[in-house]
Amino acid sequence: MTMDRRTVLGLGGVATAGVVLAPGMTLIAAPPPDKTEASSDQRWAMLIDVNKCDSNCTACTKACRQENNVPLFGDPNRDIHWIRKLEIRDKEHRRPSVSLPVMCNHCENPPCAHVCPTQATFIRKDGIVLVDKHRCIGCRYCMLACPYKARSLVYHETSRNEDSNPEVPIRAKGVVEKCNFCVHLVDDGKQPACVQACRNEGKHAMIFGDLNDPQSEISVKIRTVKTQTIRADLGLKPHVHYEGL
């Protein structure tokens, strides 16, 4: 028996209808495919609800330090912070003070990448701004260029200990580093460590997702809720958005 074109198409339609589920539902958590690559189909971004963020909570900063082996040297001038908790006060006490985490804003027009003399800092196709530490010469021009104070230089040698995350390298002395949206987790289809920690231990104030997907939680929220970015006047188009600032 031979099937004509119409029958084959009809069978295909039935097969497709069979695997479609309600939106937001997946059958099983599939492992990532063998080969993945950053693509401009995605545009990763973060949304932080300042109203939910508690000034005493440091779940995100702790998780970041643990996940990315961010060293602490014990010298406040030289310690490395990928994510910092800031307290913003109104000088005239008209509004209550707010606490918010600040990190690399993964700008669409990153001044750090523009000034980098070796192209060590670059913007990946999916919008994550990264430092290629193999190329960084430690000139610190990017640290001057960044308006968010998101970057730190590794001033001292670091070493691995039993608590270190083996998936992530430790640091070479004399390179600049910053938040990378936990790129190794994002490439595996997971959420950054701070977002996971905020959901599990904190107040669920952080959302991470794809702005190019109109159905994603973050896209819906940015469309429907009033959000802001820090220093939007600079025209850098940051991709860390804040709600209730």
Next chain:
Amino acid sequence: MRSLQSHPLKFTVLLALVWAFVLVLPTMVVASGSGADVTQHSKSAYTGGPPQLENAKGEACIRPSDWMRRNHMDFLKHRRAQTVREGLRIRSESLIKCAECHQSREKFCDQCHNYVGVAPDCFECHSYPK
């Protein structure tokens, strides 16, 4: 002879050269003899030979072994750049897969690197997968 007598400086130089040759020749013979001894000695003392690597666990490498021996450094460096800058992650060809067969870095990578005297600094920051 007439011309030499007319140029006494040339004659002196020639005489000096002859004497120098007579004096130096036995020294050279002795030196070459002892030199041969030295070579012989070092050859007999050297027993190392190229490092013998432990057999890898798996069936076959992801590329032919001959090709890997010659090209692994360019392959790894190219993949490194692609992974960092383009986000390319091929899980079946990641370093984790290398470590599944070549379980000890000391008995695999370091053996040849020490033998040929190269010092790649990959593992000063990264950890070799266990």
